Amino acid sequence: MKTAAFTVHGTAEQSIRWKRAAEAEGHRSAGTWLALAADAYLRVRARAGQPIALAWHLGAFTARMMDGREVGVRGVVSPPFGVFCGNSHGPDGNKRRTLVHLPTGRVIATLRSSRQCRALAAELAPVLLRGELPDLMPVVDRHVREAQ
Amino acid sequence: MSWDTKQSYPMTALRTVTVKATDWQRARWEAEGKRLGVSRGAFMAWAADMAIGFREAYNKVTEDHDREMHPEKYKAL
Numbered sequence: 005m006k007t008a009a010f011t012v013h014g015t016a017e018q019s020i021r022w023k024r025a026a027e028a029e030g031h032r033s034a035g036t037w038l039a040l041a042a043d044a045y046l047r048v049r050a051r052a053g054q055p056i057a058l059a060w061h062l063g064a065f066t067a068r069m070m071d072g073r074e075v076g077v078r079g080v081v082s083p084p085f086g087v088f089c090g091n092s093h094g095p096d097g098n099k100r101r102t103l104v105h106l107p108t109g110r111v112i113a114t115l116r117s118s119r120q121c122r123a124l125a126a127e128l129a130p131v132l133l134r135g136e137l138p139d140l141m142p143v144v145d146r147h148v149r150e151a152q
Numbered sequence: 153m154s155w156d157t158k159q160s161y162p163m164t165a166l167r168t169v170t171v172k173a174t175d176w177q178r179a180r181w182e183a184e185g186k187r188l189g190v191s192r193g194a195f196m197a198w199a200a201d202m203a204i205g206f207r208e209a210y211n212k213v214t215e216d217h218d219r220e221m222h223p224e225k226y227k228a229l
Binding site: 006007008009010011012013014015016018019021022025034035036037038039040041043044045046055056057058059061082083 | 161162164165166167168169170171172173174175176177178179180181182183184186187193194195196197199200201202203204207226
């Protein structure tokens, strides 16, 4: 898996605290413990059911259309979600946007704007993290109703 | 000092810790930092301090509860 390194700044007191916590939990470096602490915080937010801020960027992905075709599309991506211009019949030039679950290629919903798709994804992300994929429909239905 | 550093860190934050992360982790930390109005690194520093704070609070509450339930264990101390 591709990884990249960056630095986190802290005061001398913070640095000591982080190293002590890392050692107490058996980490070889404070850096690995910091990554774990940040992920743990996000998991707690997710478990609390709060929407997660997703980072979106341009990208290409595959979506499974209503007729079973797998179509390569371009749009914005924030794993495990992608949004493309079009609907569950295929990409097109109209204004509607479709939210896709990338690991399965499954179309989640077609909404009026990319912003609405992103809001839905932010709300679904905690549900997916909790492994409750079958329970997505009430949330999706609400967003579709609100988008109309 | 970069623009990012000036905005998010106190002046005394002179120590650095190197963190390795996947693109997905970095993107999520960055997005959460934006939500909180700080840089990715500042969010991580905050999350680390929160984790320590929570652990200390948990330890204190656990010990207080244990003292209440089993005072005999602490008589000799």
